[in-house]
Amino acid sequence: MNCGLKDAWKHTFRVGTAVGGAVLEHKEADEIITRHFSSITPENTLKFGPIHPEENRWDWKEMDSIAGYARQKGVVLRGHTLVWHNQTPSWLFRSGSGDEPVSKNQLFKRLEDHIAALTERYNDVVYAWDVLNEVIDVEKGDNGFRLSSWYKIGGREIYEFAFKCMRQASPTAKLFYNDYNIEEGEKMEATVRFLSELLDSGIPVQGVGIQGHWYYNFPPEETLRTSIERYSALGLDVEFTEVDISAYEFNDRRDKADYYTSIPEQILRQQAQRYKELFLIAANYPAVKNITIWGIADNHTWLDNFPVAGRKNWPLLFDETYQAKEVVSTLIETGLNLSD
Secondary structure: OOOOHHHHOOOOOEEEEEEOOOHHHOHHHHHHHHHHOOEEEEOOOOOHHHHOOEOOEOOOHHHHHHHHHHHHHOOEEEEEEEEOOOOOOHHHHEOOOOOOEOOHHHHHHHHHHHHHHHHHHHOOOEEEEEEEEOOEOOOOOEOOEOOOHHHHHHHHHHHHHHHHHHHHHOOOOEEEEEEOOOOOHHHHHHHHHHHHHHHHOOOOOOEEEEOOEEEOOEOOHHHHHHHHHHHHOOOOEEEEEEEEEEOOOOOOOOOHHHOOOOOOHHHHHHHHHHHHHHHHHHHOOOOEEEEEEOOOEOOOOHHHOOOOOOOOOOOOOEOOOOOEOHHHHHHHHHHHHHHO
16 A cells, blocks of 8 residues: 555645654664655754753754754644743853843843744745643642743743744744643643633634644543543644654553553553554544644654653664554545545
């Protein structure tokens, strides 16, 4: 079957993957991207710390390589990510070279300058920006917001400013809020409230990214349907932005002696079922615009070191040798049948 995932599902949504610059140097990875994916997300390269490590120094090399690859291949980029509590350089929140915290106005200006530089360089190939990433914290936060340096210095206003500034700098890209565990429960409710308030205030948020770091036995179908319906009811696009289906539950098999040496067949079947359910459910909702798998093949996945360092995982659609798992042909066939 010569048809890839992107073509099988082109009438419903984009199918994307996450990449690092080094991954693109592998022939096998390039072949998979070329055949199967119509969007790519820089896994780490575009985050604030890696690309802007010092106030007057940028590291463009890897991101330029990824953007150039996207242009060459005719795929689009998700701009991931701007405001996040992790992978931020220490200079960003300091005043000059001292230990004094930066002023609120100065932090706003630094964010504005950062956005201006990124958009000037990549606007032509980025179709969507994750403007905010993981700013909701219903357990330890303040009024539902994570107590990050962004929030402590800039307050809620910096979140609104980020969207406004990005809209001015990138008039045509879709602007997203992106987070994990927002498909159910108290965190979903807090996210819906936040996004509703932004929209009511005229803030140009246009989509929500549900990350989708899930397990072979989660989520159930109803959870996915409910989350899509809640966010799409706000008039927002929905994208599943960082999908990987772990062979382990979060607290499962923490003892090294219990690690799997390969993914058990039963779990592989359940993993495939989760992927198929996601694609089929998403196809029922026009608001869903993209499903991005968080990596190309099982030889490179962040889950090999999270939440347990050194515990091998197999959460993706292609195995450690870049061979398609059986679920890939199932997804292609399913997508083609839906488009008939």
